[in-house]
Amino acid sequence: MTSVVDVAVDQNGNTTRMIFYPLVLLASAVWMYHRWQQQSRMSRMGNLLPGPTVLPLFGNALLALFKKPEQFIKLGFEYADKYGYVVRGWLGSKLIIFLANPEDVEVILNSQVHIDKASEYRYFEPWLGEGLLISSGAKWRSHRKMIAPTFHINILKSFVDVFNQNSKSVVEKMRSEIGKTFDVHDHMSGVTVDILLETAMGITKKTQDQSSFDYAMAVMKMCDIIHQRHYKFWLRLDSIFKFHPLHKTQQKLLDIIHGLTNKVIKQKKKIYQENKAKGIIPPSLQELTDGKALNNDTVLANNAKTLSDTVFKGYRDDLDFNDENDVGEKKRLAFLDLMIESAQNGTNQISDHEIKEEVDTIMFEGHDTTAAGSSFVLCMLGLHQDVQTRVYDELYQIFGDSDRPATFNDTLQMKYLERVILETLRMYPPVPIIARQLKKDAQIVTNNYVLPAGATIVIATYGIHRHPQHYKDPDTFNPDNFLPENMANRHYYSYIPFSAGPRSCVGRKYALLKLKILLSTILRNYKTISDVPEEEFQLKGDIILKRSDGFRIRIEPRVRVPSNAA
Numbered sequence: 001m002t003s004v005v006d007v008a009v010d011q012n013g014n015t016t017r018m019i020f021y022p023l024v025l026l027a028s029a030v031w032m033y034h035r036w037q038q039q040s041r042m043s044r045m046g047n048l049l050p051g052p053t054v055l056p057l058f059g060n061a062l063l064a065l066f067k068k069p070e071q072f073i074k075l076g077f078e079y080a081d082k083y084g085y086v087v088r089g090w091l092g093s094k095l096i097i098f099l100a101n102p103e104d105v106e107v108i109l110n111s112q113v114h115i116d117k118a119s120e121y122r123y124f125e126p127w128l129g130e131g132l133l134i135s136s137g138a139k140w141r142s143h144r145k146m147i148a149p150t151f152h153i154n155i156l157k158s159f160v161d162v163f164n165q166n167s168k169s170v171v172e173k174m175r176s177e178i179g180k181t182f183d184v185h186d187h188m189s190g191v192t193v194d195i196l197l198e199t200a201m202g203i204t205k206k207t208q209d210q211s212s213f214d215y216a217m218a219v220m221k222m223c224d225i226i227h228q229r230h231y232k233f234w235l236r237l238d239s240i241f242k243f244h245p246l247h248k249t250q251q252k253l254l255d256i257i258h259g260l261t262n263k264v265i266k267q268k269k270k271i272y273q274e275n276k277a278k279g280i281i282p283p284s285l286q287e288l289t290d291g292k293a294l295n296n297d298t299v300l301a302n303n304a305k306t307l308s309d310t311v312f313k314g315y316r317d318d319l320d321f322n323d324e325n326d327v328g329e330k331k332r333l334a335f336l337d338l339m340i341e342s343a344q345n346g347t348n349q350i351s352d353h354e355i356k357e358e359v360d361t362i363m364f365e366g367h368d369t370t371a372a373g374s375s376f377v378l379c380m381l382g383l384h385q386d387v388q389t390r391v392y393d394e395l396y397q398i399f400g401d402s403d404r405p406a407t408f409n410d411t412l413q414m415k416y417l418e419r420v421i422l423e424t425l426r427m428y429p430p431v432p433i434i435a436r437q438l439k440k441d442a443q444i445v446t447n448n449y450v451l452p453a454g455a456t457i458v459i460a461t462y463g464i465h466r467h468p469q470h471y472k473d474p475d476t477f478n479p480d481n482f483l484p485e486n487m488a489n490r491h492y493y494s495y496i497p498f499s500a501g502p503r504s505c506v507g508r509k510y511a512l513l514k515l516k517i518l519l520s521t522i523l524r525n526y527k528t529i530s531d532v533p534e535e536e537f538q539l540k541g542d543i544i545l546k547r548s549d550g551f552r553i554r555i556e557p558r559v560r561v562p563s564n565a566a
């Protein structure tokens with residue numbers, strides 16, 4: 001007969017078996033998985049690199065858990081101090097290698113092989129499809145070849161009027177902020193989208209309607225959703241994101257964005273065909289860039305180079321080769337017009353769908369980056385009044401007290417402002433990291449380490465730009481860092497705000513020209529003052545570097561006299 005005690009023992013035994021054995025099984029599975037990970041090729045090679053202790057299953061993922069974007073930058077510097085400028089981390093079985101040594105970075109960025117983007121870029125896919133930013137292989141190569149010439153300096157010069165008109169209009173909008181503390185990023189974001197609508201899609205102020213306003217808003221909100229997917233861990237998983245309210249919002253925003261891009265492409269194609277039937281054919285890209293369609297207005301000498309041309313000459317990319325026939329200003333065509341034209345005249349094989357992807361890509365890349373860059377410049381000048389005075393004096397020398405718009409030639413004279421822009425992009429690079437996926441092993445310079453195929457490489461631009469070996473006092477704002485004598489012995493890859501090599505930013509020259517016109521127009525009209533010291537900037541290091549505390553400044557109307565006369 002079974003006693004009460006026997007039953008209790010039996011039940012306990014059952015419970016133990018039910019809990020204990022599955023636990024042992026789970027632990028063994030985790031251990032075997034860990035051993036398998038350890039022995040795999042990537043693991044063996046990855047674990048030869050310095051980095052924090054690895055936990056079974058999680059790797060180093062727990063170190064990033066519940067960290068806010070603003071904490072990542074600090075963490076990065078702590079690890080660089082502890083492990084040096086090559087640090088590995090494991091996100092589960094995913095190997096991530098952080099590089100902050102210019103020689104190592106050059107190996108990756110200057111290569112024609114390591115050009116594939118990391119899987120994190122996939123959040124852009126529903127919006128940008130296979131546009132230039134995320135595509136790879138043959139598609140990327142042929143589109144890059146087609147798009148780089150549309151950023152030829154001659155095309156950019158034709159945008160000077162658009163930059164001026166929109167800069168003037170943001171100056172007017174900012175008038176209502178006089179005497180207040182406000183977030184200047186809101187204004188910079190708005191004006192950047194307006195300029196892009198015109199230069200990328202040919203939607204002028206006159207032709208702007210409700211749909212272009214909705215589009216501008218949707219572009220800004222989409223950027224925000226993508227940011228959130230990067231730093232909110234759970235939203236990274238498509239299976240969770242699909243059920244999140246943000247997914248629905250994203251769908252609506254994409255309908256607006258793609259709706260307008262499709263509509264404009266259709267209209268432009270129709271107009272092109274109607275014009276063609278009437279014998280009106282716009283100048284081809286070739287004609288625009290080689291000077292055949294010249295209006296004969298401002299003819300510039302080939303040696304009219306800017307400081308940036310010198311700064312970036314170390315990694316000459318297709319943008320430099322494009323400009324060899326620099327001849328002058330001419331008829332304005334938006335990037336979209338140029339793409340339609342070259343598709344229609346048979347120069348390039350590109351479908352309407354692909355054109356849409358590229359226009360959307362330019363709208364994204366050209367918007368958030370320059371909005372952040374210009375906002376940081378205005379904050380830094382607000383903090384460094386002596387530097388702002390020098391910038392203003394330079395502008396006064398060029399423009400006196402006149403209100404005339406800037407010409408392309410004027411921008412060549414803005415040498416100190418250019419140094420200020422470059423220095424700001426050094427300290428606050430709008431794209432603080434770049435990520436690549438290695439398809440083949442890569443040997444770097446540091447300790448001749450071999451980085452295994454399959455690893456994700458994160459290039460820590462922010463860290464490189466604050467490397468004491470390359471910048472004497474890296475945390476001090478000093479535009480003289482870009483004086484020729486101070487640049488002479490610096491490694492080219494120690495300054496990469498626009499990335500470098502074959503996948504460098506195609507919009508670099510566009511961005512610098514636009515920044516000069518926009519910022520000079522604002523500074524000719526206002527003095528900026530910033531009350532928040534740099535130590536209190538709350539940096540948010542996700543895709544685009546921003547301040548989570550807002551880019552708060554005050555402005556005062558400018559009395560147009562040089563500083564020594566004030």
Ligand code: HEM
Pocket residue numbers: 132133134144361362365366367369370373429430431434435496497498499502503504505506507508510511
């Ligand atoms: C201050 C402003 C800007 C900065 C700091 C910047 C920075 C960058 C960086 C770092 C990359 C490489 C990204 C990567 O490899 O993940 C990039 C790529 C790109 N940028 Fe910019 N950018 C700026 C403005 C612009 C503008 C104004 C445009 C267009 C109007 C533009 C268009 C592009 C495109 C299309 C790519 C992809 C190029 C390729 O992969 O071949 N960018 N940019």
